[in-house]
Amino acid sequence: MPKRPIPQATPETAEYWDGARRGELRIQRCRSCGKAYFFPRPFCPNCSSKDVEWFTASGKGKLYSYVINHRAAYGFDDITPYVIAVVQLDEGPRMMTNIVGIEATPENLPIDLPVEVTWEKLTDEITIPLFKPQGVA
Amino acid sequence: MSLRMSVAIVGAAETDSVAIQPDKSAIQLHAEAAFNALADAGLTKDDVDGVLCAGQSPVQVAEYLGITPTYVDGTSVGGCSYMLHVRHAAAAIKAGLCSVALITHGESGRSRVGMSGWGRAPQNVGSQFEEVFGVAGPPTRFTVPILRHMHEYGTTHEQLASVAVATRRWAEKNPRAMMRDPITVEDVLNSRMIAYPIHLFECCLVTDGGGALIVVSAERAKDFPKKPVYIMGTGESTEHSMISMMHDFTESRAFKVSGKLAFDEAKIAHKDIDHAMFYDAFAHTPMFALEALGFVGKGESGPFFEEMRTAPGGDFPLNTNGGGLSYTHTGMYGMFAIQESMRQLRGEAAAQLPNVRTSIAHGVGGMFHAAGTLILTNDDAP
Numbered sequence: 001m002p003k004r005p006i007p008q009a010t011p012e013t014a015e016y017w018d019g020a021r022r023g024e025l026r027i028q029r030c031r032s033c034g035k036a037y038f039f040p041r042p043f044c045p046n047c048s049s050k051d052v053e054w055f056t057a058s059g060k061g062k063l064y065s066y067v068i069n070h071r072a073a074y075g076f077d078d079i080t081p082y083v084i085a086v087v088q089l090d091e092g093p094r095m096m097t098n099i100v101g102i103e104a105t106p107e108n109l110p111i112d113l114p115v116e117v118t119w120e121k122l123t124d125e126i127t128i129p130l131f132k133p134q135g136v137a
Numbered sequence: 138m139s140l141r142m143s144v145a146i147v148g149a150a151e152t153d154s155v156a157i158q159p160d161k162s163a164i165q166l167h168a169e170a171a172f173n174a175l176a177d178a179g180l181t182k183d184d185v186d187g188v189l190c191a192g193q194s195p196v197q198v199a200e201y202l203g204i205t206p207t208y209v210d211g212t213s214v215g216g217c218s219y220m221l222h223v224r225h226a227a228a229a230i231k232a233g234l235c236s237v238a239l240i241t242h243g244e245s246g247r248s249r250v251g252m253s254g255w256g257r258a259p260q261n262v263g264s265q266f267e268e269v270f271g272v273a274g275p276p277t278r279f280t281v282p283i284l285r286h287m288h289e290y291g292t293t294h295e296q297l298a299s300v301a302v303a304t305r306r307w308a309e310k311n312p313r314a315m316m317r318d319p320i321t322v323e324d325v326l327n328s329r330m331i332a333y334p335i336h337l338f339e340c341c342l343v344t345d346g347g348g349a350l351i352v353v354s355a356e357r358a359k360d361f362p363k364k365p366v367y368i369m370g371t372g373e374s375t376e377h378s379m380i381s382m383m384h385d386f387t388e389s390r391a392f393k394v395s396g397k398l399a400f401d402e403a404k405i406a407h408k409d410i411d412h413a414m415f416y417d418a419f420a421h422t423p424m425f426a427l428e429a430l431g432f433v434g435k436g437e438s439g440p441f442f443e444e445m446r447t448a449p450g451g452d453f454p455l456n457t458n459g460g461g462l463s464y465t466h467t468g469m470y471g472m473f474a475i476q477e478s479m480r481q482l483r484g485e486a487a488a489q490l491p492n493v494r495t496s497i498a499h500g501v502g503g504m505f506h507a508a509g510t511l512i513l514t515n516d517d518a519p
């Protein structure tokens with residue numbers, strides 16, 4: 001079976017990937033305008049301030065939108081169909097993820113479903129944040 | 138500076154075929170389209186001093202055709218690149234940087250002959266924050282916003298399917314269209330699920346082909362064999378490189394900015410647009426365009442399509458070639474949207490409408506990543 005592509009960190013994203021290895025969802029916040037943001041950049045995409053800090057997000061959010069993919073990407077054959085979703089974190093930013101811990105049906109996946117982060121280790125370097133419905137073990 | 142009525146398109150043509158052509162490379166398709174457009178304008182390659190293209194570099198296309206240009210533009214922002222090329226050619230001609238601009242598209246999207254490979258570098262932000270979740274090309278990225286639109290506005294599966302049905306009705310009239318069998322809403326909803334909520338018939342085709350345009354100043358426009366088509370208004374914008382970063386999944390910011398620029402420049406009211414081409418990569422793309430360009434209010438596109446107002450006989454003829462859904466879709470389809478606007482304005486379309494004076498061609502690049510808009514007219518003093 002073909003392996004899924006494994007990403008590599010860059011200097012400005014290393015803290016995110018380091019946090020993921022520890023099971024911490026590390027994202028950034030601007031000290032000037034107060035907004036949290038994602039994906040990682042060494043400045044604020046809202047106001048351009050370089051006065052930004054990393055923090056650990058709650059890992060809780062809502063299902064903003066999604067598709068249920070029936071044509072497997074490389075390395076995803078054994079879990080197809082699977083949910084490619086965008087979640088909105090309680091802190092504000094959105095990110096792409098997969099929804100796991102529940103059968104991939106529209107009935108199970110109402111828009112705005114509360115979700116929480118869970119982690120999948122792909123390699124020694126790369127662990128990725130997946131989300132499951134809140135309260136699902 | 139306004140570009141309104143400063144340039145005209147005097148040559149427009151597609152490749153001989155827009156179907157499946159494993160015997161031709163991508164750059165060969167650029168060249169075939171270029172020679173067809175030059176012949177349409179009564180010009181040779183030696184008349185060309187501006188070269189604009191996407192996919193391939195303009196360096197490669199100029200070399201292949203034997204042109205030494207004074208102006209090149211390799212803007213490659215996806216399928217709407219050609220709308221941007223027309224806009225950039227207009228600015229370049231107005232500024233005196235070139236006088237005859239050749240815009241080419243050629244893509245071996247289906248057969249993949251002479252195409253650069255798929256895949257992204259593992260350090261690309263898209264690889265880090267999207268590819269790792271198993272996105273499998275446009276059907277799993279472009280489509281992610283749809284359920285949000287359905288949730289917020291009550292847009293239904295039947296309304297989405299209606300886009301494919303209305304578009305197919307135009308394709309039935311076009312002998313060059315790849316998919317011409319009549320379909321119903323039920324057929325669309327029974328076609329194979331690709332990525333819920335999108336079914337196979339709500340996805341564009343994958344084909345091989347090309348198209349080209351010749352742009353000159355409005356002053357020279359009447360010196361060519363066919364009646365010129367003037368550029369009334371133009372727009373462009375970009376929003377994101379990853380669909381997950383789209384600001385609001387119910388509307389395209391790039392569409393709104395590009396569309397407003399074009400309408401403001403054209404000084405035309407929406408009701409005075411006779412014909413429209415909205416890039417239809419998937420069934421929802423023209424819905425988002427209809428709303429973002431201001432033809433209907435926010436969230437009102439679903440009923441509009443369900444009422445078949447865009448189909449033959451409707452009051453809003455849209456994608457009259459059969460669109461990316463049923464005519465052809467090489468990958469960067471925007472060129473074919475402009476070509477159909479040209480045919481309608483010249484009276485040469487397979488499904489020709491009566492009395493077309495104005496047309497809008499609106500393109501999307503990538504997965505709502507970019508947008509380009511052109512408002513065109515065959516009237517020399519609109």
Ligand SMILES: [Zn+2]
Nearest residue numbers: 030033044047
């Ligand atoms: Zn800020």
